[in-house]
Amino acid sequence: MGFWTLFEVATMPILQVLLISLLGAFMATESCNLLPTEARKFLNKIVFTIFTPSLMFACLAKTVTLQDIISWWFMPINIGLTFLFGGILGWMVVKILRPQPYLEGLIIATCASGNLGNLLLIIVPAICNEEGSPFGNHNVCSSVGLSYASFSMALGGFYIWTYSYQLIRNSSVKFEALQAAEYISKSKVANKAFDATPETELLKGEEDEQIPKLTSVDAESQIVAQESTSHQDKSESSWKKTLEFFHNILEELMAPPTIGAIIGFIFGAITWLRNLIIGDEAPLRVIQDSIKILGDGTIPCIILILGGNLIQGLRSSTLKPLVIISVVCVRYIILPVLGILIVKGASTLGFLPSDPLYHYVLMVQFTLPPAMNIGTMTQLFGVAQEECSVLFLWTYLVAALALTSWSTVYMWLLT
Numbered sequence: 001m002g003f004w005t006l007f008e009v010a011t012m013p014i015l016q017v018l019l020i021s022l023l024g025a026f027m028a029t030e031s032c033n034l035l036p037t038e039a040r041k042f043l044n045k046i047v048f049t050i051f052t053p054s055l056m057f058a059c060l061a062k063t064v065t066l067q068d069i070i071s072w073w074f075m076p077i078n079i080g081l082t083f084l085f086g087g088i089l090g091w092m093v094v095k096i097l098r099p100q101p102y103l104e105g106l107i108i109a110t111c112a113s114g115n116l117g118n119l120l121l122i123i124v125p126a127i128c129n130e131e132g133s134p135f136g137n138h139n140v141c142s143s144v145g146l147s148y149a150s151f152s153m154a155l156g157g158f159y160i161w162t163y164s165y166q167l168i169r170n171s172s173v174k175f176e177a178l179q180a181a182e183y184i185s186k187s188k189v190a191n192k193a194f195d196a197t198p199e200t201e202l203l204k205g206e207e208d209e210q211i212p213k214l215t216s217v218d219a220e221s222q223i224v225a226q227e228s229t230s231h232q233d234k235s236e237s238s239w240k241k242t243l244e245f246f247h248n249i250l251e252e253l254m255a256p257p258t259i260g261a262i263i264g265f266i267f268g269a270i271t272w273l274r275n276l277i278i279g280d281e282a283p284l285r286v287i288q289d290s291i292k293i294l295g296d297g298t299i300p301c302i303i304l305i306l307g308g309n310l311i312q313g314l315r316s317s318t319l320k321p322l323v324i325i326s327v328v329c330v331r332y333i334i335l336p337v338l339g340i341l342i343v344k345g346a347s348t349l350g351f352l353p354s355d356p357l358y359h360y361v362l363m364v365q366f367t368l369p370p371a372m373n374i375g376t377m378t379q380l381f382g383v384a385q386e387e388c389s390v391l392f393l394w395t396y397l398v399a400a401l402a403l404t405s406w407s408t409v410y411m412w413l414l415t
Contacts, residue, residue, distance in 0.1 A: 053261075310393060
């Protein structure tokens with residue numbers, strides 16, 4: 001398979017994302033006004049609660065069995081390593097470039113969370129169907145590749161809706177704190193302007209005379225009381241933090257996409273449940289077909305929302321160009337090199353099956369652009385939507401060339 005053929009295969013899904021984003025951007029303009037801010041928020045809630053869980057369930061229940069889960073045990077570790085190293089590199093970018101505090105979670109999430117679902121679902125079967133593919137029979141390659149991609153999407157969903165979800169939620173807390181601080185500072189300025197009048201100065205002086213002065217005995221008694229309660233506060237705060245930690249984990253696991261993935265795993269792993277809804281002879285196959293129809297709406301809606309946010313992002317984004325360049329370098333230079341070293345090392349140690357397509361998918365997982373679901377999260381929490389769209393624009397523009405180049409390198413290494 002030549003470079004230009006690979007370039008075409010890798011470019012097609014990226015062009016689809018960009019074209020649908022342009023449509024979303026046009027729909028969000030004042031002249032069209034089909035996708036204003038409020039409409040994007042409501043659509044995003046539907047994506048979060050209905051479309052994404054349906055997509056996770058439909059793909060997992062149909063393509064991943066218990067035997068597959070056992071055979072591909074290294075893939076969860078591999079994806080975990082992409083999040084680990086990407087998160088560390090994103091944290092370094094944040095510490096060096098010092099962006100706004102509410103953007104830190106977004107930057108780390110875009111460095112750590114790859115598009116482990118829909119891009120692989122397009123790229124892997126496309127490469128299998130090309131003439132000269134190094135992965136054997138076209139039909140077998142496409143079927144197995146689809147299973148790899150579906151399993152990758154499900155596992156990526158777990159990581160994204162726990163780790164990345166927590167990052168974006170923390171960013172929203174920082175953003176709210178920043179807004180509150182700005183409001184307080186504005187209020188203080190207004191109060192100072194009011195206090196500067198002669199009348200308020202006289203009133204203030206009268207109030208100060210009425211305030212009782214603390215004696216040294218009173219001060220000492222207050223210090224003793226504070227010291228006695230500080231120990232209790234420390235023990236209570238540590239217990240509260242522990243409870244809050246487990247509560248956050250439970251809350252993240254209860255996110256609709258995660259629940260959809262868990263139920264999909266259960267139906268895929270248990271044969272009699274699988275036979276109820278999967279296959280031409282399944283008595284309840286209409287349920288699977290209906291869920292699949294809902295799931296098919298996930299990707300288009302996410303991309304339209306991102307495109308709608310892009311219009312405002314290009315006007316008001318506070319991202320520094322150096323931040324964008326750093327994220328691009330992390331995703332398309334540093335992580336792919338680490339991926340080659342990790343997969344080659346695991347293969348040498350005998351951790352991986354001999355299928356070269358499986359090795360290829362593991363390497364590509366280190367090379368993908370940021371996960372689309374990050375856009376869903378920023379919209380859900382109302383933080384950094386514009387900056388997210390700008391980051392996605394540039395990372396997806398570079399992705400076509402990066403995926404093509406690295407795919408060529410990976411297949412050369414595996415043949």
